Amino acid sequence: MQIFFLTVLLAASPVADDAALQASLERGEQLFAMTCATGYCHAVGGGAGGGGARLAARGFTQDYIRTVATEGRAGTAMPGFKDRLSAAELDAVVAYVATLNGIERPDIGAAGDAAATAVSALSEPAEKGRVLFHDSLRGFARCATCHQVRGSGVPAAEPITRVPADARELHALATPNVATVTIEGESMPGLVVSRGERGVLFYDLTLPPPVLRTVAAGGVAIEPGSRWRHADVIRSYSDAELLLILEYLREISP
């Protein structure tokens, strides 16, 4: 809800106000640190020392920075980022590098809106839930192994639309789309993605991570129902942890 509110506010203002500028520059700095100041390439803060050129205090114009960042520089290791970053991300980095070159109020373009969305609008429990959902220390036992949320994770299951009320309801989750798929005498729990003339596409759910398999239509039998239980794949989480995850899913659901 908060995100929506912020976005509307920014979109409504004709010129980016100080808060939006501040937010996009912070985002730009973060993006720069992650994408450009790799040590292999540019140095932290655009200073000297990286493998690539110093970027601070070079007297670059914002247009020049945008051109190089977008298209790259032929004959050097500098790639163009137009396909690697979103337009808003590019605007934010370009604006940040502009400030390193003495441009105090750079044009932030599309970065204004994006910076607003990037501002964490999650409540504290939901933020904990987000981290748990993606918890890499659990390996394949985390939710993100089969679910994609906000572009992060593997979209094996359909997007989550109905968020269970509590952990008990999540444990008892019905999985009507999981069928029993039989290939060459071997049966397995499968989530069918498509059935066409060219073949059947399904996720083999035998054990995480799910495997997307393509088989010839003739060689496969599909029967509704399966012994697969959703409760078995979320066992690494305590009920308390599941509650936090559900809070996260609720807060981001449209």
Next chain:
Amino acid sequence: MNAWRAAALLCVVWLPALAAGGQALDGATRENWLHHGGTQSAWRYSALDQINAENVSRLVPAWVFQTGDYVDGLQSTPIVIDGVMYLSTNSNHVFALNAATGEQLWRYEYKGQPTAGFWVQFQPHNRGVAVEAGRVFLGTFDNYVVALDAATGGELWKVNVDNTAQCGCMIRSAPLLADGKVIVGVTGGDGAFRGYITAFDARNGRLVWRFHVIPGPGEKGNETWKGDSWKFGGGAPWSIGSYDPELKLLYWGTGNAAPDFYSGDRVVTPRRTDAGINLYTASVVALDVRTGKLRWYHQEVPNDVWDYDSAYEIVLFDAEIDGRPRKLLLHMNKSGVTYVQDRVNGKVLNAFVVPEASNWIGGVTRDGKLVDRREPAVGEMRNFCPSGFMGAKSWNQMAYSPRTRWFYTPTLETCMNIESMPQKPVEGGFFVGGTGGVVLPPGRDNYSHIDAFDPLSGERKWSYPYRYVLLASILATAGDLVFTGNPEGFFFALDARSGRELWRFQTGAGHRGSSVTYAVESRQFIATPTGWGSIIGGMAAGLFPGEGEKWRKGSAVVVFALPEGE
């Protein structure tokens, strides 16, 4: 087919008959180039000798295949099986080609999730596919392992290894096939990431095991990490391992600890520099192929603060030492320190320094102990050779010939200025703990060479100097030839015994990949990828202003043979 040619094609490779344990390991390829390193022993050596030191000067182009994927050069190692070449490109396109003519049989374009913003810091690259039993396996830039039907290029299965939007990792290496499993590592070790190797069942893509380079709480080795630092301690095994089917052991090199240049927050006892720090980073690990369980390890750079990952290829070979037949391995890491070990138990039998510019240590003892380390410091830029970014060798692979019993490696002479800085990790974000840049060592007129070394004595047998940096793999053949290419576009052959250049050909673009050799209907072919690229390639070009700009990009395979009818 000419009968004499068929007879001449396969020479008998002399291998020392081992007193105990029977036949010595044969890591040579013949008409097929089956694995990334030729065989699972990673010799990058072929027993074919139709093309040899006598006739190599008559080599001519047989065909050229332009991939059309001009993203960032071509780093691939082609695989050739029964007259079909399987080739992958940086955008994860896969081609099946008629290996005798270059005719395209099929083409597959991987459709990944669009690179997710800032998490994917490096360009996607791909170093090759693996092929077995009618399936082609590809690791993708968004961390999938994909199996294709080798006959049609149609997808059979695909499985995700990690969440690209989160891990800051990707798969660039070719997978290794061993014991019915497809085995892959990942990049990401210069970021806040915890590296691992994963094995999937080649038939159906199901997970078989995962080995975490950094042990979790309660596991042996976790105590070598300070506090929570193990969670994001790097150690990405980003290249490919080797396999001994008799011992059922998998050998893999692991990456540097993260953050690369600052270890204050990850080591338990500062100033300790002996073995067993931040396990199992910068190590060679031997894993049981059936379970992924660790059998032994050897840490080459305890408390790595130079980015000297040990991720490179591991060459398996057999030899007699003190009259006893031994199963051995050979491994060089970015620091250029090279180890010969007993591959049954990991015991170090020899260690020596390959590059000439080496000032980070005073030396290395025969049993592998680093002497007189010099380390980077906070608030001060210091100079170290070799450079951690480029390494005394890049990932491009060396070759081993059982005829000379020498190994052949490209060796780079570059240095690096490093200043370390404490840094807090953000998952999947860069985590280098400092800043640095590659520089050339003073007082030289060549910055790389191809060297022939005797692994048992550590003696350099010959050296072929080159002005710029060599970033392509070496290929050795029973014709007593050594092939590789340079950034200026020349693909060339050296005499394996003397290092004398015998032949060269301008392919039109710089060399950053791995050449292979194979035969179709008794005609031997030598195939090389061409196309300059990559961050390291760009960095190398930047070291030679006014000259490096001339190294051309591209993406083609150029294939050579002796003139038809000869």
